[in-house]
Amino acid sequence: MKIALLGYGKMGHVIERFALERGHEIVLKKDEFNTYEGLSSADVAIDFSVPSAAVSNISSCFHANVPVVSGTTGWLEHYDEMIALCKEKNGGFISSSNFSLGVNLFFEFNEYLAKIMSQFDHYKVEMEEIHHDQKLDAPSGTAISLAKGIIENSNYTNWTLDDAPKENEIHIEAVRVGTVPGTHTVTYNSEVDSIEIKHTAHNREGFALGAVIAAEWLAGKQGVYTMKDVLNLNTK
Structure with missing residues (x-):
């Protein structure tokens, strides 16, 4: 699976390690100094950036027809706007405050x-x-x-x-x-x-592994989902 990493800080590096260990390929490592070049070739994107970049990252994924998993917090005043865009573009989306x-x-x-x-x-x-x-x-x-x-x-x-x-x-x-x-x-x-x-939490690894598992689950899907769907907890 080809993964775009949107946000390449400490969490991005840990996510990269887990993704590579699980046999995936990283096609984009997006930080504040580069562009979205390579995003359209990804099977799925994982956004662990900063609140000021999250909306741009997520919307870019929908416009590029790339499902996106977002673990960035602090931007949720724009959540409904992103959900509407996801539906308009028939995108795939999971946003969670914590992927552990x-x-x-x-x-x-x-x-x-x-x-x-x-x-x-x-x-x-x-x-x-x-x-x-x-x-x-x-x-x-x-x-x-x-x-x-x-x-x-x-x-x-x-x-x-x-x-x-x-x-x-x-x-x-x-x-x-x-x-x-x-x-x-x-x-x-x-x-x-x-x-x-x-x-x-003893370290960041639980967050990173959960994000990669969510990305594996979301790839190829359309719609708005949660970690309850990923973990098959939507039984009530």
């Missing part, structure tokens, strides 16, 4: 727990996410996805970074320190006890 297989299983646990805990309103939920100090967005896209999973399965209506959340808001504590790849914790607190689920 473990995190996507964690999303499922989070939604299931939220359904259960919605019956017990004396528990209040809060979240913490910890990332390296070079991460550009806060809270993380993964934290926002976790919050949305809770909101869709409970009486909560919003999330906030404010230390004094309203009654139906989920407080997210965003911490930036050192070289932490990503740690996400969801805690339900009551006066007598706490229930906590946590995912800790």
